[in-house]
Amino acid sequence: MTAVMQGVRVLEVAEHTFVPAASALLADWGAEVIKIEHVERGDAMRALGSTGVATISSDVHVLLEHSNRGKRSLGLDLTSPEGLDVLYRLAAQSDVFLTNKLPGVRAKLKIDLEEIRAHNPQIIYVRGTGQGERGPDANKGSYDSLAFWSRAGLAVGVMQPEYGHVPVPPGPAFGDSFGAMTIAGGIMGALFHRERTGETTVVDVSLLGTGMWAMGAAFALSMQLKMPWKPPPVEAVRANPLVMNYLTKDGAWIALCCLQAARYWPPLCDVIGRPDLATDPRFADHASLTANSGAAIEILTEAFVGRTLDEWRLLLADFVGQWTVVQDTLQAVDDPQTTANGYIQDCRTANGAPFRLVAAPVQFGEQPAPVQRAPQFNEHGDDILTALGLDWDTVIDLKLRGIVA
Known part of the structure; x- marks a missing residue:
């Protein structure tokens, strides 16, 4: 150093x-x-x-x-x-x-x-x-x-x-x-x-x-929109289903943050074992994926809860989109990136x-x-x-x- x-x-x-x-x-x-x-x-x-x-x-x-x-x-x-x-x-x-x-x-x-x-x-x-x-x-x-x-x-x-x-x-x-x-x-x-x-x-x-x-950033938007910054309601449907947290079978959470939803939707469909969804008219492009976000979220919710975190780690290892495991402090201590750096x-x-x-x-x-x-x-x-x-x-x-x- x-x-x-x-x-x-x-x-x-x-x-x-x-x-x-x-x-x-x-x-x-x-x-x-x-x-x-x-x-x-x-x-x-x-x-x-x-x-x-x-x-x-x-x-x-x-x-x-x-x-x-x-x-x-x-x-x-x-x-x-x-x-x-x-x-x-x-x-x-x-x-x-x-x-x-x-x-x-x-x-x-x-x-x-x-x-x-x-x-x-x-x-x-x-x-x-x-x-x-x-x-x-x-x-x-x-x-x-x-x-x-x-x-x-x-x-x-x-x-x-x-x-x-x-x-x-x-x-x-x-x-x-x-x-x-x-x-x-x-x-x-x-x-x-x-x-x-x-x-x-x-x-x-x-x-x-x-x-x-x-x-x-929140202050800038608040002052522009003339409204205080508050989080969206829990039940509010996200416009982008690839910017969400999903529960796994063993109670862990996986956070997705793929801002370019249409780009990452097809490879994610491959990961969850549903390549057919990549050409589904409901999710064919950004506009349709956004319009049918609720349906996409339901599909992903069901898929993620069907496997354990360890299984998802393996399946998502080569996924080109951006994701991480939602970790507590002790899990972060043992994170390989923590150790390597x-x-x-x-x-x-x-x-x-x-x-x-x-x-x-x-x-x-x-x-x-x-x-x-x-x-x-x-x-x-x-x-x-x-x-x-x-x-x-x-x-x-x-x-x-x-x-x-």
Whole structure:
């Protein structure tokens, strides 16, 4: 893997997942990330015991690992002048300052743009927020289930009337991880711009803005048609029978997404053992296939439910159209494509406990980025402080006064 971020130092003052996961990606790609944690409790994520759906193992805190892999940790009291001085000295040696603190908190802690830039005019200043840096809710905190999922239209976009409830995100930190990718890309763009022009900039990414971008095509259609985006009713007949999910005999689902229905209908008829349907007048061309979509769907539904998933895997292996198996997370882990491309990486905690994480989604040099473990709280504190030029007596004094962990 080409470590494209090697030589870049990121200074992070952030907690939870949304913003920390961004610097975790940069660490995967070679950046040095110094994570500033609360001097007593550390990142609040360290104490999270449950997602609300699943209990987090006490052996390996995989959610902490997901968003903090490859970093160095320093516990620091930013409310003290001495702690703030340490932060400023680190900022003076960093390329990027990354935070998810709200505007009011940043001002109180004296870590806003002006304070950080006063110690390093060339630093890229990055803010991750819930609803954006401006507007009436700029100072209100949020989570991805709120700003990304509920407020940006994703929940309504998958909400069927027959559910009788608002669907929850499909997994923990779902919007956070999308937002983290967006922040990481923004940082890399800002660094490239600085390299080319010498000009530094501010990078702003919000969960709301990221969610709206994820729904960008739906927003474009909604604004054009002047109607909110909602999924079609379950009972609605699709115009294209080859863009459907079909149940197999053993309860699995196969997803077809053949947008050119007339092109792929004849070879699919061969796959299901009904070549006669290719010349059936009801399905002879795109117009007739669309007009008789309901009949085609009934035929395909009956065909697919007549065989098991393993049987369909063999029958569809050489099918020229686009299809896949609808998989759960563990099935995706064992997918041959996952293995071939290194999308899951092995890792071990500081205590040697094994665990696995999803690799960074961008690969450089035709290799997946190796995943390193997250730091223990303040694991690198002494090394970071002495590298700043603080002598050991000064470090001990800061420890005794509770300024550093």
